[in-house]
Amino acid sequence: MSHFSRETAERARALVALYPERRSALIPMCHLAQEQDGWLTEEAMEDIAELCGVTPAEVRGTATFYDMLHTEPVGEYVISVCTNIACLLGGADELLEHAEERLGVRAGGSTTDGLFTLEEAECLADCDFPPCVQVNSRFVRRQSAEDFDRLLDELASGALADEVPKHGTLIRVRRDGGLRAGRSEVAEERRAMSAAQAERAAAGKDAS
Amino acid sequence: MALTDAPRIVTSRMGRDDSHTLGRYLEAGGYDGLHKALSMTPEAVAAEVDEASLLGRGGAGFPAGRKWSMLRKAPVTYLVINGDESEPATFKDHLLIERDPHQLVEGVLIAAYALQVTQAFIYIRGEFALGLERVTQAVNDAYAHGAIGSDIFGSGFSVDVVVHPGAGAYICGEETALIESLEGKRGFPRIKPPFFPAVIGLYGEPTVVNNVETMSNLPWIINNGGAAFAGLGLGRSTGTRLFALSGHVRNPGVFELEMAKTTFRDLIYAPTLGGGITGGNTLKAFIPGGVSAPWFGPDQVDLALGQDEVAEAGSMLGSGSIVAMDSSTCMVRAAWRITKFFSRESCGQCTPCREGSGWLERVLYRIEHGGGREEDLDLLLDVSDNISPGLAWPPQQTTICVLGPSIPSSINSAISMFRDEFLVHIKEGACPYG
Numbered sequence: 001m002s003h004f005s006r007e008t009a010e011r012a013r014a015l016v017a018l019y020p021e022r023r024s025a026l027i028p029m030c031h032l033a034q035e036q037d038g039w040l041t042e043e044a045m046e047d048i049a050e051l052c053g054v055t056p057a058e059v060r061g062t063a064t065f066y067d068m069l070h071t072e073p074v075g076e077y078v079i080s081v082c083t084n085i086a087c088l089l090g091g092a093d094e095l096l097e098h099a100e101e102r103l104g105v106r107a108g109g110s111t112t113d114g115l116f117t118l119e120e121a122e123c124l125a126d127c128d129f130p131p132c133v134q135v136n137s138r139f140v141r142r143q144s145a146e147d148f149d150r151l152l153d154e155l156a157s158g159a160l161a162d163e164v165p166k167h168g169t170l171i172r173v174r175r176d177g178g179l180r181a182g183r184s185e186v187a188e189e190r191r192a193m194s195a196a197q198a199e200r201a202a203a204g205k206d207a208s
Numbered sequence: 209m210a211l212t213d214a215p216r217i218v219t220s221r222m223g224r225d226d227s228h229t230l231g232r233y234l235e236a237g238g239y240d241g242l243h244k245a246l247s248m249t250p251e252a253v254a255a256e257v258d259e260a261s262l263l264g265r266g267g268a269g270f271p272a273g274r275k276w277s278m279l280r281k282a283p284v285t286y287l288v289i290n291g292d293e294s295e296p297a298t299f300k301d302h303l304l305i306e307r308d309p310h311q312l313v314e315g316v317l318i319a320a321y322a323l324q325v326t327q328a329f330i331y332i333r334g335e336f337a338l339g340l341e342r343v344t345q346a347v348n349d350a351y352a353h354g355a356i357g358s359d360i361f362g363s364g365f366s367v368d369v370v371v372h373p374g375a376g377a378y379i380c381g382e383e384t385a386l387i388e389s390l391e392g393k394r395g396f397p398r399i400k401p402p403f404f405p406a407v408i409g410l411y412g413e414p415t416v417v418n419n420v421e422t423m424s425n426l427p428w429i430i431n432n433g434g435a436a437f438a439g440l441g442l443g444r445s446t447g448t449r450l451f452a453l454s455g456h457v458r459n460p461g462v463f464e465l466e467m468a469k470t471t472f473r474d475l476i477y478a479p480t481l482g483g484g485i486t487g488g489n490t491l492k493a494f495i496p497g498g499v500s501a502p503w504f505g506p507d508q509v510d511l512a513l514g515q516d517e518v519a520e521a522g523s524m525l526g527s528g529s530i531v532a533m534d535s536s537t538c539m540v541r542a543a544w545r546i547t548k549f550f551s552r553e554s555c556g557q558c559t560p561c562r563e564g565s566g567w568l569e570r571v572l573y574r575i576e577h578g579g580g581r582e583e584d585l586d587l588l589l590d591v592s593d594n595i596s597p598g599l600a601w602p603p604q605q606t607t608i609c610v611l612g613p614s615i616p617s618s619i620n621s622a623i624s625m626f627r628d629e630f631l632v633h634i635k636e637g638a639c640p641y642g
Contacts, residue, residue, distance in 0.1 A: 031334070176351060
């Protein structure tokens with residue numbers, strides 16, 4: 001492991017200890033990697049692979065399935081505008097068009113200063129405040145065109161830093177401690193078994 | 209808020225700004241249900257839930273008690289909570305997760321005790337950053353309070369709860385896809401049989417998967433008894449339920465209503481609920497239970513909000529989300545946007561869904577944008593029929609999961625209810641709504 005900082009690596013190991021099989025920590029660990037780097041780098045995927053006992057290709061295979069895991073760089077603020085049915089009825093298309101004009105990028109693109117990425121999102125489950133907008137997975141409610149412009153200014157000036165951390169930081173509350181119901185011993189045993197199995201499989205492959 | 213005098217079961221604390229804190233929860237009798245459950249046998253706890261006839265609140269509406277009793281014959285290894293709420297226009301679990309996380313955690317612990325599992329996972333949609341923080345805090349506080357961990361409340365029962373973040377994929381709300389995701393994989397649904405979670409679930413072990421709202425009902429059921437819960441509602445639709453109302457209504461939001469005792473008309477028009485249609489317009493159509501459900505017209509607003517009532521009328525109450533569309537709505541555009549969603553979210557395993565959703569989306573797009581052809585309506589129905597033979601309701605399936613057969617619902621509804629509107633688009637070569 002070479003890319004994760006000491007702190008990230010420690011948190012990643014703590015994640016592994018929560019699951020009966022270490023691969024389950026893969027997606028939470030991708031979030032951790034994004035917290036460290038802002039996006040999911042090749043190097044981070046190699047570290048994740050090592051910690052989860054899979055290949056880097058398997059990490060990429062999982063990560064590319066999920067909208068929130070970015071295997072290409074994104075802006076510090078990922079702005080998601082929902083255009084699904086409830087928001088469509090609430091003027092989402094007009095807002096997205098405004099956002100594209102104001103940022104000078106199409107949905108999916110990032111501004112050249114690296115500050116903003118704009119995304120057209122599917123339903124974000126906040127349908128009583130259409131059109132629904134999130135910045136880095138934080139809800140920003142009631143978005144008229146003027147609200148949106150003000151939002152960009154506040155994000156750029158750092159006025160919203162407390163409410164909206166930079167992209168990648170998802171859960172700012174850390175879990176206190178590991179498993180306590182005595183299941184960890186069982187989990188440890190299972191991990192040892194799957195490691196031994198993987199070793200045997202690898203040995204078999206070498207022999208052939 | 210409610211029109212009947214039914215108690216508020218899952219939203220009783222929501223008026224307070226600090227409803228998510230342990231202090232407020234304890235003040236309102238929080239964790240009393242868990243204390244009571246731990247003083248009973250696990251079988252007696254399960255029996256209360258059975259007697260409540262609590263139907264699962266995720267969308268399929270399977271009785272929670274029966275789901276559990278299928279498993280009590282063999283030991284269950286894991287309990288997994290589905291908090292991956294992403295059916296379009298569904299936002300009731302979002303409320304429960306953010307505003308009353310301890311109620312959810314207490315429900316999970318009651319279920320864990322009834323099932324005698326020692327590890328539960330709460331899978332929460334990745335986009336719920338605040339919800340993930342609140343549930344993580346609630347779990348931390350519950351550990352410190354002695355409600356989770358080793359020998360909880362001195363009962364001899366031990367259990368761990370792990371909060372697991374998703375990462376953005378609609379299909380992970382499907383229980384077997386959720387399990388794959390929890391195992392660190394792409395969210396590919398598993399084929400049933402043999403992969404019923406109750407038989408071969410998480411890590412191949414027997415697993416119960418329950419929805420957030422289902423769990424949130426458990427503290428009240430244990431405190432007040434299954435019979436009290438079953439005494440609310442009508443027929444198979446017992447208790448209260450959260451209905452998420454959105455679209456062209458004056459007062460969109462989540463409303464807790466007694467099951468089957470309230471109608472769509474009440475929900476959409478009552479001054480204390482939806483408050484009527486916006487802008488002086490009239491109701492054109494509504495979606496009764498998430499975008500996988502066939503649509504209803506204004507002539508069906510007097511139907512009761514009950515599982516069987518809606519099913520008998522040819523749709524489903526599904527995830528309990530109602531979208532009202534007024535007279536200014538372009539139905540081609542609505543059907544296109546919903547189909548675009550399915551096309552984006554198809555996991556890609558099954559050909560009819562993967563290819564069909566994209567074809568349907570492109571045909572609808574060209575109709576909406578002025579390039580439609582006369583034969584397109586038949587083409588839409590033909591492709592739909594290949595995904596879900598006969599376009600029947602409940603739908604036939606050619607795919608591993610129900611995402612595929614959900615795609616034709618809105619298309620079939622829009623064409624059968626608003627065929628003329630499609631024809632005007634095609635004839636004029638433009639959307640009449642601009």
